[in-house]
Amino acid sequence: MFDDYLTWKPFFDIVPMQDSDCRPASELHGQRFSRQWSEEEMLALLAQDGVFGFSALQSNAFFSRPLGGFVLSREVAGEAEILTIAVGEKLGRTGLGWRLMQAALREAEVRGAETMFLEVAENNVAAVGLYQRLGFLQVARRPAYYTGTDGTRTAALVMRRDLR
Numbered sequence: 001m002f003d004d005y006l007t008w009k010p011f012f013d014i015v016p017m018q019d020s021d022c023r024p025a026s027e028l029h030g031q032r033f034s035r036q037w038s039e040e041e042m043l044a045l046l047a048q049d050g051v052f053g054f055s056a057l058q059s060n061a062f063f064s065r066p067l068g069g070f071v072l073s074r075e076v077a078g079e080a081e082i083l084t085i086a087v088g089e090k091l092g093r094t095g096l097g098w099r100l101m102q103a104a105l106r107e108a109e110v111r112g113a114e115t116m117f118l119e120v121a122e123n124n125v126a127a128v129g130l131y132q133r134l135g136f137l138q139v140a141r142r143p144a145y146y147t148g149t150d151g152t153r154t155a156a157l158v159m160r161r162d163l164r
């Protein structure tokens with residue numbers, strides 16, 4: 001029993017994102033990005049044609065089901081894009097980003113997308129590593145595209161993965 005307690009770890013289900021996930025998703029977005037997307041922005045996005053998302057909801061929680069991560073994506077006329085993805089900092093490198101991206105890639109394909117695009121800061125080692133491992137290739141580089149809170153400019157990489 002005590003051993004069970006010591007080895008307890010959270011498990012997560014990847015499920016389609018619901019309106020009720022937008023508040024915790026906004027909070028998580030604020031923790032992981034310099035400009036937070038509000039709950040209202042998330043709700044408005046999710047309501048748009050072609051936009052879909054997935055949430056990682058804890059399955060072995062006691063009361064509510066905490067959100068461990070989420071991804072938002074859009075598919076229009078055969079082209080999909082990742083709008084944003086975030087995983088809780090303490091849950092990093094436990095496979096949630098991978099599972100969320102797999103769900104988004106599958107759904108984009110089901111919706112008829114031929115390719116998926118995304119944009120990522122060149123110095124975002126974790127995200128670039130994740131996307132490369134998923135088979136995304138760099139197709140463009142936009143110098144000095146992002147400006148950090150301290151004014152530092154960082155290039156954006158545009159990456160693409162064929163889905164068919």
Ligand SMILES: CC(C)(COP(=O)(O)OP(=O)(O)OC[C@H]1O[C@@H](n2cnc3c(N)ncnc32)[C@H](O)[C@@H]1OP(=O)(O)O)[C@@H](O)C(=O)NCCC(=O)NCCS
Pocket residue numbers: 032033084085086087088091092093094095096097098099119120121124125126127129130131133
């Ligand atoms: C990018 C992010 C979503 C990755 O999620 P994650 O759940 O930590 O990633 P996973 O555990 O699924 O990792 C899958 C693979 O991605 C790569 N990866 C993940 N984190 C990495 C890191 N810190 N350094 C290098 N590669 C990394 C590895 O190839 C990893 O596979 P491995 O653990 O078997 O080596 C997460 O770090 C995050 O939310 N970052 C802040 C928000 C953000 O930058 N979003 C992307 C904006 S474009």
